[in-house]
Structure formats: structure tokens, C-alpha cells
Amino acid sequence: MRLVIFGAGYSGKAIGQSFAENGFVVHGTTRSPDKADGLLSHHITPLVFDGTRFDDDTLNALSHATHLVQSIAPGADGDPVLRLSRGDLKALMPKLVWTAYLSTVGVYGDHGGDWVNEEAPLKPVSKRSKERVEAEEGWIAAARSAGVPLAILRLSGIYGPGRNAFVNLAQGTARRLIKAEQVFNRIRVEDIAAASLFLAKRKADGIFNVTDHEPAPPQDVVTEAARLMGIEPPPEQAFETADLSPMARSFYGENKRVANARIRSMGFAFAYPDFRVSLADLWVSGRWKSAQH
Numbered sequence: 001m002r003l004v005i006f007g008a009g010y011s012g013k014a015i016g017q018s019f020a021e022n023g024f025v026v027h028g029t030t031r032s033p034d035k036a037d038g039l040l041s042h043h044i045t046p047l048v049f050d051g052t053r054f055d056d057d058t059l060n061a062l063s064h065a066t067h068l069v070q071s072i073a074p075g076a077d078g079d080p081v082l083r084l085s086r087g088d089l090k091a092l093m094p095k096l097v098w099t100a101y102l103s104t105v106g107v108y109g110d111h112g113g114d115w116v117n118e119e120a121p122l123k124p125v126s127k128r129s130k131e132r133v134e135a136e137e138g139w140i141a142a143a144r145s146a147g148v149p150l151a152i153l154r155l156s157g158i159y160g161p162g163r164n165a166f167v168n169l170a171q172g173t174a175r176r177l178i179k180a181e182q183v184f185n186r187i188r189v190e191d192i193a194a195a196s197l198f199l200a201k202r203k204a205d206g207i208f209n210v211t212d213h214e215p216a217p218p219q220d221v222v223t224e225a226a227r228l229m230g231i232e233p234p235p236e237q238a239f240e241t242a243d244l245s246p247m248a249r250s251f252y253g254e255n256k257r258v259a260n261a262r263i264r265s266m267g268f269a270f271a272y273p274d275f276r277v278s279l280a281d282l283w284v285s286g287r288w289k290s291a292q293h
Contacts, residue, residue: 149205160189
């Protein structure tokens with residue numbers, strides 16, 4: 001079994017390592033040859049892909065691929081893999097039996113704090129979320145044309161080793177922004193990897209929210225991390241008057257609680273079901289410092 005990951009970044013590396021540890025030969029793309037060593041340490045053979053063309057090494061890996069994971073975000077020109085393949089997956093990957101597209105819960109948009117599941121209407125607010133909806137539609141059409149199952153994983157806010165509230169507190173960048181009734185879901189990067197492997201083994205087809213069980217106010221996560229570190233949390237700041245980038249502010253324009261019952265009903269168990277369990281694990285293990293997971 002051979003997996004190709006487009007976009008072997010933070011989540012992609014975790015996915016690749018998980019698949020490699022379960023007997024897959026794994027290739028993953030990076031935009032920069034300088035990052036190749038970082039992939040090798042996760043048992044991923046690196047491929048260089050800048051989004052404009054498939055080089056010979058990438059074409060060769062694709063010709064043998066049985067599984068595909070696409071985690072590169074779309075841009076103004078759409079999804080780079082769909083664009084370059086013209087949506088004909090089988091022409092590039094004749095042995096393909098399963099594919100996954102990593103999307104985001106941002107496609108749901110704002111639901112005023114209500115619960116949403118995979119059947120909820122899509123009301124994307126930001127430009128990047130609208131591009132995600134278009135990419136999802138493109139992958140659904142391409143997979144249908146190729147006759148292969150497609151799992152769309154809608155991910156919430158990703159964190160884990162090397163990328164978490166402890167790191168922000170240690171660096172002095174953590175903030176406790178207060179916006180009334182605002183909640184977010186989160187997902188540990190290891191749970192993304194485990195969910196991807198779980199769905200691949202079942203050749204699952206459909207849309208799956210891959211997110212923790214407990215949407216919570218963002219300031220609660222910072223407070224809990226500070227408690228575990230034995231330090232005072234940063235002072236509370238009102239969201240309305242905080243100095244934020246347009247992108248950071250846009251995240252607060254979407255308020256929803258995302259349910260994960262579909263993948264759990266299939267038998268998947270999240271190792272890190274809420275932020276308290278996850279933060280305690282990161283702190284006690286000391287793995288909060290390092291992105292080597």
C-alpha cells in the first residue's frame with residue numbers, strides 16, 4: 001500500500017508517520033527541498049511540489065499510489081491538484097483505491113453558537129472558507145468520476161506538540177480575548193492522523209467532522225494551560241477593542257459547536273476528547289515543546 005500526501009506540513013507529517021507505522025510506503029510533498037529532512041524523520045519520502053507542476057518524481061509516486069491525502073489549502077486558482085490533474089484522478093493514479101481531502105469546519109460559517117453536524121447547511125463567511133467549499137465540491141466530482149471513495153475530513157482548530165497554549169505562554173504571545181458566548185472546537189494533530197488511518201482502512205466515503213467533544217471559549221484553554229504551568233494567565237482583553245489582524249478577527253465572526261458523532265458511531269475513539277485531557281497530556285509528557293510527534 002502506498003500513500004501520497006499533498007502538503008506534508010504539521011498535520012500531513014503526523015498522518016504520514018501514522019500510515020508508515022502501519023505498513024504503508026509514504027511519499028509527501030513540500031514546497032522547499034530544505035524541509036526534506038523533516039519529512040524523512042517521519043518516515044515520509046519527500047517530493048518537491050510548488051503547486052505549478054508535477055515533476056517526474058511526483059508523477060512516478062502518483063502512478064503507484066493506492067491512497068491519497070490532499071491537505072494543501074486552495075487559493076484563488078482553486079485546488080492545485082485538481083487543477084493540474086484536470087480532475088482526472090485515475091489518469092495520474094491508476095491504482096488509487098481511496099482518497100481523503102482535509103477541509104475545515106469553517107465551511108459551516110456562523111451558526112450563532114448552535115450545534116452543527118455534517119448535514120448542516122454551509123454558510124461560509126470568509127473568502128478562504130468559500131474556497132474550501134468549492135474545493136470540496138471539486139473533489140467530490142473528481143472522486144465520483146474516478147469511482148473511488150472520498151473521505152472529506154472537516155477539521156477544527158489544530159494543535160499539538162510544538163503548537164499549543166503552553167508555547168504561546170512561554171513565548172509571551174498568549175492572549176485571553178473575551179467575546180460573549182464565543183466558542184471554538186479544537187483537534188489534536190495525533191487524532192487527525194488516527195482518524196485518517198481509521199477511515200482509510202475502511203475505505204470510508206463521505207463527510208466527517210474530525211473535532212473534539214467540547215467546544216469551549218478560547219480564554220478557557222489559556223487559563224487551563226497557565227494553571228498547569230503554575231503561572232498567572234495573561235489579563236483578559238475585550239475582543240471588540242483588541243488589536244488583531246483581519247484574519248484573526250475573522251475567526252471570531254464564526255460561532256458554532258461542531259458535533260463529531262458520525263465518525264464516533266463508526267467506532268473511532270478520540271485519544272484527546274477535550275482540551276483539558278489534551279493539555280494535561282502535553283504538559284506531563286513534556287511534548288508540548290516539540291513538534292516531533
